Amino acid sequence: MRGNLFAVAVDLVVLTVRDAELCALLVRRDAPPFAGRWGLPGGFVLPNEDLLETATRRLGEETGLEFGGHHLEQLASYAAPDRDPRGRVLTVGHIAIVPRPPEPIAGADAAGTAWHPIAKLVDGAAADALLAFDHGRILADGVERAQSKLEYTTLAASFCPPEFTVTQLRRVYEAVWRRTLDPRNFQRKVTSTPGFLEPTDTRVTGVRGRPAQLYRRGPATALHPPMLRGEN
Template structure:
């Protein structure tokens, strides 16, 4: 892509919680530009595709992973004139919040792909550091006003598992009793099952499923400190 040609691309911020740490899916580029550097999964939109189709295709091609029915949304558009040395490229960032997916497998123009703890991620290719930062902040804000935190959990989970999601995404510790009171008193957030945890130390804990509610009223705001 050279000269005055204009292209549209998609870049994906895929976030999960692994070992109680917020992690993002990154690829190591196998071709120029930025060959050998870490980047978000993504690529150019094909003529017959809409943006979501492109996002899902690029994820499968570069990492071997599929989002299935997991949450995927448009994040923002990024169109700085110098963001891509190949020419003028407008990229539409996408955000996905997923439970712990398998380890990815590199493919297409990616030399490698892996989950990376967000706190340890350094510089990224293109303007992907900015895109990743906006995706993380969007995820943090969504946990204040929506029930999407449960997206990071398995189909059945404990309140403690859900709390650890909030702690990982927000990067702060939460009071267990206050958290349990808030989430269990929000209509439609959690649906108790008849099952209890049967492994581990301590008393068995109630297992829940994600309820039909999509918003939190009142919101569960982060500590401003």
């Protein structure tokens, strides 16, 4: 029997690249419903908050992480009548990109928190069996948003540190798209796209062979022409 709750919530698809894999931040719930199950960070919007404030607060309360100027955008709204057994809860999904994050620390509102490889979550029915509520669908939508935006925007640089090599950037594309790219073709495309990358005055040191050039993100936000997933 469903409860009488009517509320607005925020759920966060927090993505990073770890060990050459796209990973999502999950929180183990410590209270019903779905106690003991993994879910996305998030929670109810308080009367004095907007959605961004709720997202920032809940991420800190559950994981100890902060956005700190990292990429954050709204994903979609989810309002199926039966998505929450406590009552009618509309949640607004967000996607956040966090480069090189520290290990999360479970807060008072979570039984545990950890980075999980996307490949084990979105393939088959794994996410539906593992995640609470409809978080499997929200996660899949967030991953697809990231994959598609890498085709026509400079979002991939959000996964990188302030200065990075072309190889580091290519590994982001390979992790998010889950496919191998030709290094020479990739180098040519990204360095010839206006405004995507800006060379710095430094190169990588302490490595064998010719030191790699370090770049920073340029002023462009869109890619012309786009880089399509089906191309190599």
